[in-house]
Amino acid sequence: MTDLTHSKKVTVSLEELASDSQQLKRIMIELVSPPASPMFPLDFLAFAATKRHASTTSAFVSAINSWNMVVARSLLRIHIDTSLRFSAAWHVENPHEFSMEVLRGGRIDKLKTRSGDRLTDAHLVKLHTDKHPWLPNVYEHLCGYVHFSGSHITDSINDLSGGDRAIEFLISDQDRKFPDFSWLEVTECFREATGILETYLRGWGATKRLSPDQLKSLRRDT
Numbered sequence: 001m002t003d004l005t006h007s008k009k010v011t012v013s014l015e016e017l018a019s020d021s022q023q024l025k026r027i028m029i030e031l032v033s034p035p036a037s038p039m040f041p042l043d044f045l046a047f048a049a050t051k052r053h054a055s056t057t058s059a060f061v062s063a064i065n066s067w068n069m070v071v072a073r074s075l076l077r078i079h080i081d082t083s084l085r086f087s088a089a090w091h092v093e094n095p096h097e098f099s100m101e102v103l104r105g106g107r108i109d110k111l112k113t114r115s116g117d118r119l120t121d122a123h124l125v126k127l128h129t130d131k132h133p134w135l136p137n138v139y140e141h142l143c144g145y146v147h148f149s150g151s152h153i154t155d156s157i158n159d160l161s162g163g164d165r166a167i168e169f170l171i172s173d174q175d176r177k178f179p180d181f182s183w184l185e186v187t188e189c190f191r192e193a194t195g196i197l198e199t200y201l202r203g204w205g206a207t208k209r210l211s212p213d214q215l216k217s218l219r220r221d222t
């Protein structure tokens with residue numbers, strides 16, 4: 001196929017994704033785990049989430065640049081999963097015990113919140129909907145990309161405009177039929193999900209700097 005380039009808006013959004021990734025690394029180095037800082041079980045989850053974010057971002061940018069919408073949407077779903085599941089530590093009785101259970105191989109969706117609800121993906125989406133109203137619809141749509149589904153059938157159809165009831169399929173690693181706003185939408189959703197992860201990483205970094213008395217007072221107020 002002809003080697004086309006994305007619009008300026010999409011290109012700028014991709015540059016911002018790279019900047020976001022560097023920002024998360026700085027948060028980890030300077031705020032969450034500066035030299036000689038104490039380590040807690042939740043730090044292991046923080047490092048894991050940041051590493052997964054870096055890897056996913058790299059693959060996502062490559063998918064967008066190669067016009068691979070099918071994989072880009074799958075990676076966006078994975079990225080949202082990272083942000084939501086890291087945030088789960090804020091909804092359990094003891095974040096460090098929660099982290100240790102995950103380190104031992106426990107499934108997050110089998111663990112429970114302070115109020116007894118299972119930390120399923122659907123429940124985590126619900127917990128974030130007030131601040132991120134776009135999340136439920138996007139999440140539900142993207143699930144069809146992680147699991148083989150009708151979404152992949154739709155993406156393989158290239159043309160239905162023929163008058164003889166013919167269907168034209170295209171087997172290609174490039175998805176050129178999507179309009180510019182679709183590429184911009186997927187990159188902006190990726191940035192929004194990164195924002196969720198950044199909020200909780202910053203929150204953990206700030207919590208680590210509290211004195212025992214300050215932390216005790218904070219727990220009484222929540």
